[in-house]
Amino acid sequence: METVWPRLEPLLPEVQRPARYIGGEDGSRPARLTPEKVAWLLCYPDSYEIGLPNQGLQILFEILNERPDAVAERAYAPWVDLEALMRRDGMGLFSVDNHRPASAFDILGFNLASELVYTNVLNIIDLAGAPVRSAQRKDGDLFVCAGGHCAFNPEPLADFVDFFALGDGEEVVGEITEVVAEHKGAPRQETLQALAGVAGVYVPSLYEVFYEGGALAAVRPRFGGLPEVVEKRTVASLADWPYPRRQIVPLTEVVHDRLNVEVFRGCTRGCRFCQAGMITRPVRERPAEQVRTMISDGLRQTGYDEVALTSLSTADYSGIEALLADVVEAPDNPSGCPAVSVSLPSLRVDAFTVGLADQIKQARRTGLTFAPEAGTWRLRQVINKLITEQDLYSAVESAYSQGWRRVKLYFLIGLPTETDEDVLGIAELARNCLAVGERHVRGAEVTVSVGGCVPKPQTPFQWFGQDTVAELERKVGLLRGGLRGHRRVKLKWHDPRASLIEGLLSRGDRRLSSVIEDVWRAGGTFQEWSEHFDESLWQKAMARQGLSMDWYVHRHRTRDETLPWAHISAGLHEDFLWADWEDALAASGLEDCRWIPCYDCGACTGYGIEHIVASNVAPAGGSQGTGQDLEATGRSPVLLLPRPA
Amino acid sequence: MLSLRIRWTKQGRIRFTSHRDVARIWERGVRKAGLPVVYSQGFVPRQRLSFGLALAVGQESEAEYLDIQTNLPPVQESAIHNAELRHRLSNALPEGMEVVAAAALEPGEPSLQELVSSCTWEIDLGEDSRQAWQEDIGRLLGAVELPIVRERKGKRREDDVRPAIIGIRMADAQRGCQRVCRLIVELAVKPRALRPNEFLALTHAPISATRLVRRTHQWIKRNGKKYEPLAMVSDVSEGFAQHHSAVPLARKEVCA
Numbered sequence: 003m004e005t006v007w008p009r010l011e012p013l014l015p016e017v018q019r020p021a022r023y024i025g026g027e028d029g030s031r032p033a034r035l036t037p038e039k040v041a042w043l044l045c046y047p048d049s050y051e052i053g054l055p056n057q058g059l060q061i062l063f064e065i066l067n068e069r070p071d072a073v074a075e076r077a078y079a080p081w082v083d084l085e086a087l088m089r090r091d092g093m094g095l096f097s098v099d100n101h102r103p104a105s106a107f108d109i110l111g112f113n114l115a116s117e118l119v120y121t122n123v124l125n126i127i128d129l130a131g132a133p134v135r136s137a138q139r140k141d142g143d144l145f146v147c148a149g150g151h152c153a154f155n156p157e158p159l160a161d162f163v164d165f166f167a168l169g170d171g172e173e174v175v176g177e178i179t180e181v182v183a184e185h186k187g188a189p190r191q192e193t194l195q196a197l198a199g200v201a202g203v204y205v206p207s208l209y210e211v212f213y214e215g216g217a218l219a220a221v222r223p224r225f226g227g228l229p230e231v232v233e234k235r236t237v238a239s240l241a242d243w244p245y246p247r248r249q250i251v252p253l254t255e256v257v258h259d260r261l262n263v264e265v266f267r268g269c270t271r272g273c274r275f276c277q278a279g280m281i282t283r284p285v286r287e288r289p290a291e292q293v294r295t296m297i298s299d300g301l302r303q304t305g306y307d308e309v310a311l312t313s314l315s316t317a318d319y320s321g322i323e324a325l326l327a328d329v330v331e332a333p334d335n336p337s338g339c340p341a342v343s344v345s346l347p348s349l350r351v352d353a354f355t356v357g358l359a360d361q362i363k364q365a366r367r368t369g370l371t372f373a374p375e376a377g378t379w380r381l382r383q384v385i386n387k388l389i390t391e392q393d394l395y396s397a398v399e400s401a402y403s404q405g406w407r408r409v410k411l412y413f414l415i416g417l418p419t420e421t422d423e424d425v426l427g428i429a430e431l432a433r434n435c436l437a438v439g440e441r442h443v444r445g446a447e448v449t450v451s452v453g454g455c456v457p458k459p460q461t462p463f464q465w466f467g468q469d470t471v472a473e474l475e476r477k478v479g480l481l482r483g484g485l486r487g488h489r490r491v492k493l494k495w496h497d498p499r500a501s502l503i504e505g506l507l508s509r510g511d512r513r514l515s516s517v518i519e520d521v522w523r524a525g526g527t528f529q530e531w532s533e534h535f536d537e538s539l540w541q542k543a544m545a546r547q548g549l550s551m552d553w554y555v556h557r558h559r560t561r562d563e564t565l566p567w568a569h570i571s572a573g574l575h576e577d578f579l580w581a582d583w584e585d586a587l588a589a590s591g592l593e594d595c596r597w598i599p600c601y602d603c604g605a606c607t608g609y610g611i612e613h614i615v616a617s618n619v620a621p622a623g624g625s626q627g628t629g630q631d632l633e634a635t636g637r638s639p640v641l642l643l644p645r646p647a
Numbered sequence: 648m649l650s651l652r653i654r655w656t657k658q659g660r661i662r663f664t665s666h667r668d669v670a671r672i673w674e675r676g677v678r679k680a681g682l683p684v685v686y687s688q689g690f691v692p693r694q695r696l697s698f699g700l701a702l703a704v705g706q707e708s709e710a711e712y713l714d715i716q717t718n719l720p721p722v723q724e725s726a727i728h729n730a731e732l733r734h735r736l737s738n739a740l741p742e743g744m745e746v747v748a749a750a751a752l753e754p755g756e757p758s759l760q761e762l763v764s765s766c767t768w769e770i771d772l773g774e775d776s777r778q779a780w781q782e783d784i785g786r787l788l789g790a791v792e793l794p795i796v797r798e799r800k801g802k803r804r805e806d807d808v809r810p811a812i813i814g815i816r817m818a819d820a821q822r823g824c825q826r827v828c829r830l831i832v833e834l835a836v837k838p839r840a841l842r843p844n845e846f847l848a849l850t851h852a853p854i855s856a857t858r859l860v861r862r863t864h865q866w867i868k869r870n871g872k873k874y875e876p877l878a879m880v881s882d883v884s885e886g887f888a889q890h891h892s893a894v895p896l897a898r899k900e901v902c903a
């Protein structure tokens with residue numbers, strides 16, 4: 003077996019945290035590589051600590067290795083110290099599973115979870131020994147593919163990636179494997195043409211971009227037979243995909259180091275800034291029984307004593323209290339560990355109740371973060387986060403009264419129609435939350451964390467001009483003023499310059515490929531790490547390419563403008579998004595469609611699928627925040643499991 | 648309540664994990680093996696595991712130790728089969744970590760940290776010149792004192808480490824299919840441990856990060872005699888080893 007281990011091993015004593023390169027994790031058992039199989043190298047384009055827990059890649063890793071015609075191994079971005087030694091020694095990218103060189107694989111597949119990793123993508127393609135631009139790749143070179151949330155505007159990476167896979171990957175990876183297997187030895191161009199025929203696959207080199215003046219005019223297929231608009235893939239039911247069956251347990255510390263069980267995918271709360279909520283519709287809850295099985299099997303196999311129930315808004319899982327009670331009270335747990343700790347990332351204020359607080363506390367107290375997102379009711383209607391001030395105070399009260407000493411509140415600044423009054427509203431909410439806390443615990447604390455709003459493609463805010471760095475800094479200043487003298491409220495904020503570059507890449511077009519390449523060639527990797535982020539590299543590259551930051555980031559778009567991702571669809575109708583944007587400007591909320599008849603955003607109707615909820619018990623907070631009047635135990639007007647045939 | 652002392656090895660790729668990583672691997676391993684471990688009371692309950700001396704990242708060991716407090720009944724009543732226990736724990740650990748011995752601890756047995764007074768290390772020298780190493784050995788063993796400057800809690804101070812060098816010798820060894828020259832040194836861990844890298848800094852060829860360093864023994868002094876906290880035993884078939892005894896190690900050398 004071809005392995006770079008003998009060359010890698012002598013380098014490891016010289017680098018930081020060498021354990022991230024040794025592989026051998028529990029749960030990582032790739033299938034045997036034989037010549038007729040399609041070999042995938044699945045890559046998270048960031049460090050091992052960030053990349054390993056990624057559930058999307060772990061799911062695909064297992065599904066591919068279960069197939070008779072495929073094998074998958076994993077790679078991560080080597081940290082800068084190892085990269086320097088690898089380049090010195092002429093060593094390329096390798097898989098951590100068997101330390102095979104990238105050249106042993108057919109497909110290098112990236113998960114794109116953040117725009118700031120784009121320069122790492124180029125660096126990794128280069129380390130893998132392939133030309134960074136797809137046009138320069140030849141027969142026998144790797145195919146570079148990418149999926150994940152950022153693929154919903156693929157254009158900034160269009161010149162580097164051979165094909166994108168849009169939406170849920172569970173089914174499409176198999177179809178891609180079959181096409182690549184059939185075309186082994188065929189000319190590259192033929193394989194790409196065939197891949198473009200797979201639903202959900204976008205091959206950018208087969209689409210031509212037209213400009214008019216400085217603006218984008220159209221993106222059109224070069225040949226007949228290609229779809230004008232490439233639609234995402236959606237798995238109809240998570241019940242058919244109980245993955246990962248064997249979560250990979252790292253030997254060294256990583257983020258989210260715990261058992262992760264996805265309880266549902268999709269979200270219909272309709273927060274207008276939230277790209278994840280828009281592009282992953284509809285809601286598909288996993289059956290409660292399957293969740294219980296995945297938790298008990300997972301804990302037994304991994305040895306973890308903590309489980310996170312993951313989704314975009316876990317307190318919305320129907321029947322969440324009953325599920326939590328089962329996890330907390332009956333851990334299938336021969337070792338005598340006192341309790342399994344449960345964490346619920348993405349808690350909604352309106353669904354967090356005393357009952358939930360009590361359940362979580364029984365195990366072990368984990369951090370609690372609530373995300374009201376905006377400081378005033380008016381602005382929360384603009385962004386469609388319909389929680390009232392009272393919702394927030396009751397949630398916070400639940401937490402403090404159950405013994406939590408600190409809660410974290412997350413807000414966005416730079417939202418559409420935002421005034422200084424809205425910004426100062428954040429300080430007021432924080433002060434009031436602290437007052438609630440002080441009634442219950444000594445030394446109560448509130449941490450306020452603010453990030454700049456980055457308008458995302460495929461959301462109603464895709465037409466909105468992002469705040470400038472100076473404006474975001476001014477608003478942070480306002481907030482600091484509003485919190486002066488309140489030592490028990492801690493304020494943290496995200497670097498506005500990083501938001502600027504995220505904004506540039508989020509809504510960029512194909513011309514940005516030269517900018518990304520420039521920044522990469524100037525050494526700008528690991529840009530999502532504050533110690534490596536360098537705004538000046540981006541400003542210089544924009545200037546060199548004659549492109550305007552203001553035009554890409556801060557300009558409001560009009561409805562008649564062709565957006566760079568107009569030929570990519572997450573199922574949402576353009577007229578739904580525009581109407582929702584107009585509602586936003588009118589500060590008018592839109593109800594959660596799980597509990598009312600469909601208003602045809604397109605995500606269900608377009609693909610002939612429906613919401614799936616696991617029980618007819620509405621979420622913990624009842625219908626609070628949906629703008630509706632449903633009882634917490636009311637029957638929900640949606641499809642219940644098991645699904646009719 | 649029954650406390651167990653475990654002797655385990657750390658060899659191959661797993662040597663690049665840190666002491667902290669290893670602690671987490673053990674916590675998960677103990678749960679996976681279903682050992683009824685005692686948990687601390689309090690805000691964040693933790694397993695009552697007590698590790699011996701830390702091993703630096705990149706070093707191998709044939710002699711790592713761990714004490715585990717369990718809820719098992721006293722040893723006379725415990726129906727735990729020693730070989731089965733070793734097997735069960737080894738299976739719950741990653742490749743390269745293997746439990747080679749386990750024994751019940753007598754009540755009141757001091758902790759590993761208190762007991763161990765020195766360690767034996769093997770340092771593979773590769774192609775280095777024999778002559779220069781022989782000279783180093785003579786010079787170091789013949790020295791009256793060997794002052795080095797170390798930092799502790801931000802303060803620099805000079806320590807004489809000559810007393811910490813208990814023995815040095817050279818041996819021929821086989822590493823994989825290569826013949827290598829190997830240094831075998833015994834270094835004290837009290838009052839303050841002399842680390843293999845600090846020792847190497849005293850020689851003609853100070854530090855080479857790529858040199859393989861392996862701990863082969865930890866030693867306890869009792870009544871003028873040297874014992875291991877737990878001997879490496881290869882064929883205990885049942886019952887618990889109750890006595891410490893130093894058994895020479897048979898090392899597997901596999902040549903491809």
